[in-house]
Amino acid sequence: MHWLFGDQLGPHFLTTGAAGPADDEPLLMIEARSVFRRRRFHRAKAHLVLSAMRHRAAELGDRVTYLRADTYREALALARVQAGPSLTVHHPTSYAALKLVRSLPQVEIGPARGFLVPMEDFAAWADGQGGDHLRQETFYRWVRRGHGLLMDGDAPVGGHWNYDHDNRRPPPRKETALPVPAPYRPSEDEIDEQVRHDLDQWENKGDVSFVGRDGPRLFPATRTEALRALHRFIEHRLAAFGPYEDAMLAADPVMSHSLLSSSLNLGLLDPAECVEAAEAALREGTAPLNSVEGFIRQIAGWREYVWQVYWHFGEDYRQSNVLRHSAPLPEWWNALDADDIRARCLRTVMTQVRDTGWTHHIPRLMVLGSYALQQGWDPAALTDWFHRCFVDGYDWVMVPNVVGMSQYADGGRMTTKPYTSGGAYVHRMSDLCGPCAYRPGDRVGETACPYTRGYWAFIDRHRTLLEHNHRMRQPVRGLDRLPDLTELRHEQQADDGGPP
Numbered sequence: 419m420h421w422l423f424g425d426q427l428g429p430h431f432l433t434t435g436a437a438g439p440a441d442d443e444p445l446l447m448i449e450a451r452s453v454f455r456r457r458r459f460h461r462a463k464a465h466l467v468l469s470a471m472r473h474r475a476a477e478l479g480d481r482v483t484y485l486r487a488d489t490y491r492e493a494l495a496l497a498r499v500q501a502g503p504s505l506t507v508h509h510p511t512s513y514a515a516l517k518l519v520r521s522l523p524q525v526e527i528g529p530a531r532g533f534l535v536p537m538e539d540f541a542a543w544a545d546g547q548g549g550d551h552l553r554q555e556t557f558y559r560w561v562r563r564g565h566g567l568l569m570d571g572d573a574p575v576g577g578h579w580n581y582d583h584d585n586r587r588p589p590p591r592k593e594t595a596l597p598v599p600a601p602y603r604p605s606e607d608e609i610d611e612q613v614r615h616d617l618d619q620w621e622n623k624g625d626v627s628f629v630g631r632d633g634p635r636l637f638p639a640t641r642t643e644a645l646r647a648l649h650r651f652i653e654h655r656l657a658a659f660g661p662y663e664d665a666m667l668a669a670d671p672v673m674s675h676s677l678l679s680s681s682l683n684l685g686l687l688d689p690a691e692c693v694e695a696a697e698a699a700l701r702e703g704t705a706p707l708n709s710v711e712g713f714i715r716q717i718a719g720w721r722e723y724v725w726q727v728y729w730h731f732g733e734d735y736r737q738s739n740v741l742r743h744s745a746p747l748p749e750w751w752n753a754l755d756a757d758d759i760r761a762r763c764l765r766t767v768m769t770q771v772r773d774t775g776w777t778h779h780i781p782r783l784m785v786l787g788s789y790a791l792q793q794g795w796d797p798a799a800l801t802d803w804f805h806r807c808f809v810d811g812y813d814w815v816m817v818p819n820v821v822g823m824s825q826y827a828d829g830g831r832m833t834t835k836p837y838t839s840g841g842a843y844v845h846r847m848s849d850l851c852g853p854c855a856y857r858p859g860d861r862v863g864e865t866a867c868p869y870t871r872g873y874w875a876f877i878d879r880h881r882t883l884l885e886h887n888h889r890m891r892q893p894v895r896g897l898d899r900l901p902d903l904t905e906l907r908h909e910q911q912a913d914d915g916g917p918p
Contacts, residue, residue, distance in 0.1 A: 660709030785823030792872030841867035
């Protein structure tokens with residue numbers, strides 16, 4: 419019997435060989451209630467995961483044994499009574515799941531699927547880089563060469579590896595939304611209705627507790643839906659993706675982003691088919707190089723890199739805390755309580771998270787993550803929050819993204835500098851600052867932008883560490899030119915931790 423985890427739902431997890439199932443081998447899927455009891459997940463995420471699992475079980479029919487139990491071990495004991503002791507499984511996507519699998523007798527663990535680079539190949543590459551301080555750009559170029567992505571022989575298509583300089587435009591002024599067709603959105607069915615009924619029942623009984631809002635389901639739960647989402651993005655939205663991929667508009671949270679991350683992370687899509695479809699659009703002349711390269715970079719570059727460093731740096735990496743940040747996350751943040759936030763950028767983004775369980779990468783990094791970094795919140799607790807509250811959040815996704823990039827808790831093993839900024843960045847890259855109660859240029863006083871004050875307070879607090887970073891020397895020197903630094907320190911220290 420072959421065991422499929424809830425993020426191994428696509429056809430590429432059923433191909434034979436390397437501990438994959440034979441064509442007629444029975445399959446096992448387990449829905450464990452304890453997963454939702456241990457953490458307070460976003461309701462929309464719980465809905466999406468259960469809907470995707472149940473849809474996949476319905477597609478597989480009699481071939482799959484679908485067990486609902488309190489724990490994985492309880493279900494596994496029953497499965498082995500029914501089908502025998504031997505199990506095969508593909509490498510799970512978290513340390514906790516891998517520990518569980520390794521603790522079981524008579525389980526054959528096959529290589530991971532759903533990624534472009536085998537783990538052993540990455541390990542060899544990393545050893546060649548020195549093994550500790552790795553850089554995504556170097557890895558990305560290595561992946562492109564190895565997989566022939568956007569290559570003309572040995573050279574990158576267009577003569578450049580990176581088109582970031584073309585992909586950092588602020589949003590078009592006087593526009594509330596990008597002029598692109600809407601993304602694909604699925605329609606719910608009777609399986610979704612049953613999932614919602616079950617979640618309501620569990621919550622009403624006090625078995626589990628959720629945050630956020632559920633419904634209607636916005637993201638694919640089946641392979642068919644995921645392919646429709648991919649095709650709509652490639653055909654109608656990819657061309658406009660690149661220039662504005664780092665921009666934000668209050669009334670247009672999706673901009674021209676693909677919204678494919680949850681489908682990739684559930685295993686409904688294979689990354690190879692996504693990057694190949696994007697490259698085909700370039701070759702056919704339906705999408706420009708900067709947009710295609712930006713999209714391929716997200717998947718073959720960043721997503722692949724995050725997966726690999728999660729395993730390469732080891733389980734203890736999640737406890738990295740070079741900045742010694744230990745403040746607890748406030749309850750208004752944990753509860754996704756957006757209504758009392760006055761800072762318009764944070765209120766807008768937190769509302770998006772509460773209502774959908776999703777925002778694109780810049781609100782995650784430069785609004786949510788930046789605020790948490792400036793406040794000195796515990797990076798492990800923040801990692802758990804991102805894991806629970808985003809529909810595409812998994813342990814392997816969030817540990818490197820939050821610990822390594824967003825919170826700089828690893829001291830630069832993944833990135834070259836802390837990713838935080840004052841309000842000027844948000845003002846330049848969005849329409850969020852105009853009607854705000856705070857002014858992005860003000861550091862102190864009643865109209866001081868929480869991000870501008872927080873940025874300089876962060877630099878001041880960690881001056882000794884940051885002055886040795888070549889990318890941070892200029893802002894560190896800028897501290898000495900601030901006439902209101904003493905007042906800024908007092909105001910930051912007087913912050914009561916409430917919503918800004």
